[in-house]
Amino acid sequence: MLILFYALLIFCIIGSIIAIEIRNILASVIAAGAVGMALSILFLFLGAPDIAITQVVVEIIVLIILIRSTVSLDNTSITKHRDTFAILSSLIFFGLFLVFAFMAFQGLPKFGEPLMKVSTSYLRDSVTQTGASNVVMSIILDYRAYDTLGEATVIFTAILGAFVILRAKGKKRKEESDRVKVGIPEKEDLPEALIEVEE
Amino acid sequence: MEGMTFIVKTITRLLIGAIFLFAIYITFYGHLTPGGGFAGGIMVACGFILLTLAFGKKMSLGKLSDFWASLLDNLGAFTFWSIGMLGYIAGYYFMNFIEKSNPFGLFSAGTILASNIAICIKVGSSIFAVFMALTIFGRFISDLIAAEDED
Numbered sequence: 354m355l356i357l358f359y360a361l362l363i364f365c366i367i368g369s370i371i372a373i374e375i376r377n378i379l380a381s382v383i384a385a386g387a388v389g390m391a392l393s394i395l396f397l398f399l400g401a402p403d404i405a406i407t408q409v410v411v412e413i414i415v416l417i418i419l420i421r422s423t424v425s426l427d428n429t430s431i432t433k434h435r436d437t438f439a440i441l442s443s444l445i446f447f448g449l450f451l452v453f454a455f456m457a458f459q460g461l462p463k464f465g466e467p468l469m470k471v472s473t474s475y476l477r478d479s480v481t482q483t484g485a486s487n488v489v490m491s492i493i494l495d496y497r498a499y500d501t502l503g504e505a506t507v508i509f510t511a512i513l514g515a516f517v518i519l520r521a522k523g524k525k526r527k528e529e530s531d532r533v534k535v536g537i538p539e540k541e542d543l544p545e546a547l548i549e550v551e552e
Numbered sequence: 553m554e555g556m557t558f559i560v561k562t563i564t565r566l567l568i569g570a571i572f573l574f575a576i577y578i579t580f581y582g583h584l585t586p587g588g589g590f591a592g593g594i595m596v597a598c599g600f601i602l603l604t605l606a607f608g609k610k611m612s613l614g615k616l617s618d619f620w621a622s623l624l625d626n627l628g629a630f631t632f633w634s635i636g637m638l639g640y641i642a643g644y645y646f647m648n649f650i651e652k653s654n655p656f657g658l659f660s661a662g663t664i665l666a667s668n669i670a671i672c673i674k675v676g677s678s679i680f681a682v683f684m685a686l687t688i689f690g691r692f693i694s695d696l697i698a699a700e701d702e703d
Contacts, residue, residue, distance in 0.1 A: 402586035406578070410594040414679060417601060421687055484652035485583035485661035494583075494664045498646040501667075502636060505674060509629050512678045516622070519685045 358398050361391050379423050386416040403489045554608030564606040571599040579672040583661040589668035593675030600680045609684070621681035628674025635663050635670065 365388050372384035389412035396405040475492060485491040493501050555561065579592030603612040616624075639647035650662035659665065 403588060403591075406587055406591045407594070410591055410598060413598060414594060414601070414683075417605075418683060418686055480655050483648060483661055483664065484655055485664050486655050487583050487585060487588075489586075490583045490588055490664060490668075491661070493588075494667045495646075495648050495661075498636065498667065501671075502632060502646075505629055505632055505671065508675065508678065509625070512625065512682050515682050516685055 354398075358395070361395050361398075364388075365391050365395070379420070382416065382419045382423055385419075386412060389415070403487075554610065556606050560606050564602055568599055568603065571595065571602070575599065575672075575676075579668050580658065580665065582668045583664045584656060584658075589671030590675055592668070593672040594679060596672065596676030597679035597683065600676075601683055604684070604687075609687075613684070616677070616680065618681055618684055621677040621684075624673055624677035625681065628670050628672075628677065631670040632667055632674065635667055639663075 368384050368388040368391065372381045372388065375381050375384065389408065393405045393408040393412065396402075396408055475496065476488060479488045479491040479496075480486060483491040483495045485495070575592045575595035575598075577592075578587035578595060579589055582588035582592065600612055600616060603615065636646040639645050639649055642649035648662040648664070652662055653660050
């Protein structure tokens with residue numbers, strides 16, 4: 354089982370590199386989708402079926418939207434050359450990240466051993482206190498429901514912003530012209546003799 | 553003919569009920585089995601997106617128009633917030649004020665079921681609405697349909 358886990362992990366890394374490096378945008382989107390599906394199986398291995406279900410359905414939605422918007426593009430491949438400065442700086446920062454991540458992961462507790470006392474108390478008392486047999490749901494909708502309300506607000510605001518930006522023309526009526534505000538009638542309404550005088 | 557081929561339409565007609573049923577199951581049993589309101593809501597949106605891809609936008613917008621989608625989005629968010637405010641009846645914000653019964657029952661977890669349903673309605677309608685807004689770029693959806701009706 355551990356071999357399969359590490360094989361999926363390596364598949365994720367290779368798929369991510371392909372998604373970044375490949376020239377065709379549609380192939381890049383498909384590689385990103387494959388990485389997401391492998392990630393959902395990894396969540397199942399780690400004992401988190403809630404996250405695995407959410408990962409699968411969100412990945413499907415994202416794939417559909419990305420493919421729909423990629424197919425409608427005229428130019429689906431990148432021909433621009435990469436500059437060396439970007440590669441060099443990203444390599445340096447990636448090396449720094451690896452060093453500091455290695456130092457940080459030394460201090461983490463072993464996998465499956467909770468660090469804080471509160472998580473053991475959740476595992477012990479959640480069924481009797483909330484009545485929900487799914488501990489994850491009892492945490493996110495009972496003990497930490499305020500955080501979930503914040504998440505719902507984030508989604509709400511993001512979708513409101515998307516609606517406003519994707520709209521081409523506003524709902525507001527056109528501003529009245531200055532002539533009407535001051536009280537002068539429009540040019541079309543004036544008799545012809547007056548237009549000649551005005552000009 | 554709008555939409556995809558005859559094969560896709562037939563398979564969609566067979567599967568769409570099962571997809572919505574599974575989404576409702578995931579939502580209602582979120583406190584007993586893995587799942588929850590967010591996953592169920594995205595499955596509802598997936599069903600509507602499948603209808604859009606298979607039968608064209610006119611059919612799916614006839615089932616759930618963009619006006620109703622944004623209205624349901626607001627209603628779901630408001631319901632979830634008001635469940636939190638109703639906690640003040642018993643004591644504090646977001647208190648689980650409904651009486652709990654024996655575990656492993658459908659109505660065992662108090663407000664968690666109601667919150668799940670509210671989140672499902674909110675997420676499903678809003679993801680569908682944003683999909684329609686993204687695929688029909690930069691135009692009012694109802695305007696587009698009106699323009700097509702005139703042609």
